[in-house]
Amino acid sequence: MSQGIPKRASGAAMAAAAVTQNIYKGANNKALVGGIMFRLLLLSALGIAMIAILAVIAWALVEGAARVNVGLFVNNPSSFRPEEAGYRPAILGTVQLIAGVILLIVPLGVGAATYLELFADRTRWYNRLIELNIQNLAGVPSIVFGILGLAFIVRGVFDLGFVVAAGSATIAILVLPTVILASREAIRAVPSSLLDGAMALGATRLQAVRKMVLPSAAPGMLTGVILAVARAIGEAAPLLLVGAATFVTFDPNFWQDGYSALPVMIYNYAGRPQEEFHTLAAAGVLVMLVVLFFINSIAVWLRARYERTW
Amino acid sequence: MENNNKVAGNEVFSLSNMSVHYGESLAVDGVNLPIYENEITAMIGPSGCGKSTVLRSLNRMNDLIPGAKVGGQVLYHGQDMYGPEVDPVQVRKLIGMVFQKPNPFPKSIYDNVAFGPQTLGMKGDMDEIVEGALKKAALWDDVKDRLKDNAFGMSGGQQQRLCIARAIAVKPDVILMDEPCSALDPISTFKIEDLMMELKKDYTIVIVTHNMQQAARVADRTAFFTVDTERGEGSRVGQLVEFDETSKIFSNPADSRTLDYVTGKFG
Numbered sequence: 001m002s003q004g005i006p007k008r009a010s011g012a013a014m015a016a017a018a019v020t021q022n023i024y025k026g027a028n029n030k031a032l033v034g035g036i037m038f039r040l041l042l043l044s045a046l047g048i049a050m051i052a053i054l055a056v057i058a059w060a061l062v063e064g065a066a067r068v069n070v071g072l073f074v075n076n077p078s079s080f081r082p083e084e085a086g087y088r089p090a091i092l093g094t095v096q097l098i099a100g101v102i103l104l105i106v107p108l109g110v111g112a113a114t115y116l117e118l119f120a121d122r123t124r125w126y127n128r129l130i131e132l133n134i135q136n137l138a139g140v141p142s143i144v145f146g147i148l149g150l151a152f153i154v155r156g157v158f159d160l161g162f163v164v165a166a167g168s169a170t171i172a173i174l175v176l177p178t179v180i181l182a183s184r185e186a187i188r189a190v191p192s193s194l195l196d197g198a199m200a201l202g203a204t205r206l207q208a209v210r211k212m213v214l215p216s217a218a219p220g221m222l223t224g225v226i227l228a229v230a231r232a233i234g235e236a237a238p239l240l241l242v243g244a245a246t247f248v249t250f251d252p253n254f255w256q257d258g259y260s261a262l263p264v265m266i267y268n269y270a271g272r273p274q275e276e277f278h279t280l281a282a283a284g285v286l287v288m289l290v291v292l293f294f295i296n297s298i299a300v301w302l303r304a305r306y307e308r309t310w
Numbered sequence: 311m312e313n314n315n316k317v318a319g320n321e322v323f324s325l326s327n328m329s330v331h332y333g334e335s336l337a338v339d340g341v342n343l344p345i346y347e348n349e350i351t352a353m354i355g356p357s358g359c360g361k362s363t364v365l366r367s368l369n370r371m372n373d374l375i376p377g378a379k380v381g382g383q384v385l386y387h388g389q390d391m392y393g394p395e396v397d398p399v400q401v402r403k404l405i406g407m408v409f410q411k412p413n414p415f416p417k418s419i420y421d422n423v424a425f426g427p428q429t430l431g432m433k434g435d436m437d438e439i440v441e442g443a444l445k446k447a448a449l450w451d452d453v454k455d456r457l458k459d460n461a462f463g464m465s466g467g468q469q470q471r472l473c474i475a476r477a478i479a480v481k482p483d484v485i486l487m488d489e490p491c492s493a494l495d496p497i498s499t500f501k502i503e504d505l506m507m508e509l510k511k512d513y514t515i516v517i518v519t520h521n522m523q524q525a526a527r528v529a530d531r532t533a534f535f536t537v538d539t540e541r542g543e544g545s546r547v548g549q550l551v552e553f554d555e556t557s558k559i560f561s562n563p564a565d566s567r568t569l570d571y572v573t574g575k576f577g
Contacts, residue, residue: 191413199402201430202429202430211425
């Protein structure tokens, strides 16, 4: 009897050991090696992307940092004195251009997204067609929008001429699908219980949307607008078609002919044979990178600031 | 069904042969149900039996679901609630709703309660309206010192009582509650139940609940719904099996399906 107990106990201990023998590290080295390899693969993918970005920044810094001075911002361009030439009309052109873009995309983007997300009857074929088209438009090359702007805004229906306003309208159409998609995401992230709650109190749909859904979606929409603006700043191709000149030596006026924009100006300087102009182009790139970094930071900050778990 | 011991008040709602379709599919059919003034009427039954659907059609919240269509007749104080001249927005002002998951607005406690009266352009001192609603919802003492705090900082039970206060603030006639305690702990649940007993003096309350004990505790009358099994494979159509005083439903129901459900044999 007294012998039986330890015997049985050791049997149980052996059974337990059989169960637990594989819980220790190193029991499955094959999986471990596989895991490391996979992680390396992911890291190298990230690395390649990072190297590309860092290379651009490094190049712009090495080439252009020394050229960044007050003159770069306030001087007019010059075709024969690169050391004194600046981006003044291009910077002013971009600022006006973007102001126009913002004025157009905020009401249009928010309006379209609100309609599609909260008012459109999705069983209707035309609403589905609109939806599909917007998604496709987000992937259309920007030069196509340039041709559209040239045909319908600069000439044709609106006949604005080669003015900043026409550039703004063209770029606005270009980035509008992005704004609409981002705004729809933002609206969709607002739980429907808010809309239901407001409507159960006797609010009309319009009241519930205006007072409850849109304010809650506003930070997300703003993030979309900011990212669209970041893209708009960098666009050069459609602007070339709708009249942004590569070389302008006077300040632009929103409704007047003749303007330039930062990326267009950089394109002009970079195409010149003299080394000094290349430095100037690099300095311009540096300025654009800083501006874009700043804008994207605002978007990230906004997202973090207003992020909400419902 | 006839020998009610309780004296029935006025019929606030009278449903006759009422049905609800979602698009092509029939969700609930043939509902005949009176709901009496200043009582708590509970709707119980297994999932998918259409009790929430019936509840949501009592203040036309079902209108918000594309394809939802109500058939038969729903009378509200004798008026056809689905008549062509009826404005669903006006209906919802009179018939408030509290949802399954507390859904406070992302605003301060004060603004949550004031939202309805402000949106509807109600006259009177807003501070008084808010205070009155919060007192009625037994929340005033908890929150009077932090009215400007965000409502999301409250506990789940407090949030749900805020939603009740919000509904009371627009001075409704009826309050519909769609499983109001299913996301709450037992203590919060008891507080809400206490509150309901208090509120039925002034309002007519209809509550959908999965919790049979809750129905037994609070409801004057109980309606038992189930899925109609005689409609063949694949169809899930809800039906009203039995409606009676709560005590009768739980102790001596007329239908064997009700008995099976309330004794826990099924569901």
